[in-house]
Amino acid sequence: MSVRLLHNFYNRDVLELAPDLLGKKIIRSINGEVFEYFITEVEAYRGEEDRACHASKGRTKRTEAMYLEGGHIYMYLIYGMYWMFNIVAGTEGIPQAILIRSLKDFRGPGRLSRELRLDKSFYGESLVTSKRIWLENGIEVCDIKKGRRIGIDYAGEIWKKKEWRFFI
DSSP states (O other): OOOBOOHHHHSSOHHHHHHHHTTOEEEEEETTEEEEEEEEEEEEEESTTOTTSGGGGOSOTTTGGGGSOTTBEEEEEETTTEEEEEEEOSSTTSOEEEEEEEETTEESHHHHHHHHTOOGGGTTOBTTTOSSEEEEOOOOOOOOEEEOOSSOGGGOHHHHTOOOEEEO
16 A cells, blocks of 8 residues: 655655656545556756746746645646646745656646646645645656756756656
């Protein structure tokens, strides 16, 4: 039996936590029915200095969840229709988050959020205490690949060349 991951798992630098999310199980409870998914691809966004990170513009109403303690959810809407599911990393006050890009059998952050039925109501929710969604240990991952983050040309050469996307 798996055990829910607690604060000590999430309270690490985003670049340490991101690859450790690969293979972890997302447990989603919907109307009493429980579903399990395995994380297969993530992208790290590391604080106000990272020009690709939403927090690069500072603390705003939109980015407030990124400043919470690791293990909280940061949701945002793109193109007016796709919710992006992010897991906050690190300590309170230092904005770091990891975009969940794909799950086993569900590629693409918009598709996986639809599959998990995630929306604005999950913004700021704690994966440690939530009754709707949480993470557990899953499968052991050995061959982790790295690559550039996707869709961040606006961030400039330095930031777009960072290999902060991790996948299996």
